[in-house]
Amino acid sequence: MDLKEIQNLIKFVSNSGVAEVKLETGDVKITIKTTLESSAPEVTYVQQAPMAQAMPQVVSVPQVAAPAETAPAAPAADNSKYITVKSPMIGTFYRKPAPDKAPFVEVGSSIGKGDVLCVVEAMKLFNEIEAEISGKIVKILVDDMSPVEFDQPLFLVDPS
Incomplete structure (x- = not known):
């Protein structure tokens, strides 16, 4: 493999979203590792932030649902x-x-x-x-x- 093929392979791997690729052809062994592992904690952090915010939203949803429950009170009176x-x-x-x-x-x-x-x-x-x-x-x-x-x-x- 020449240098241009290796550079193209690196670009392809970095765009594909794969964290690591190992390639062996004849006497050449290439391992390409991308920095996706360092971005994983950011994704986890972003996912944790909405989960932490979900707790107040869950508390606020019943408050919003309470007026919605009063709206079906008229049909509930029919169902009484x-x-x-x-x-x-x-x-x-x-x-x-x-x-x-x-x-x-x-x-x-x-x-x-x-x-x-x-x-x-x-x-x-x-x-x-x-x-x-x-x-x-x-x-x-x-x-x-x-x-x-x-x-x-x-x-x-x-x-x-």
Whole structure:
């Protein structure tokens, strides 16, 4: 290799973003190291700065969300006559007993006490969630095959 080829190789490596390249051809061995290692702490520092700022933003987000929660208060007043069925556990929400079967309930379905509304899978165990009241399904609040948290609302039921 001549000097021009080595210089072109150095330029190529520095533009590629690679930290180190080793090249062996015949009796020539070349190792090119770029200064990317020294820029890595800057990147880490920049990433840490927004993370530190994220904490106050997280605190300020609920303050912003509080007025947003008051806006749905009017629909919540409409929903106050409905009973919310909540998840008794953490898991994955399924509306159907099997992928090829029909859903347990649909919006508008009449349910009775003890009817199966859905299944929540937790640790490979499928737990049937049964209705504790009779009524009519008004709204399904969770998408099929979605993760759910403990006490997360799943359905709105009109008990009348």
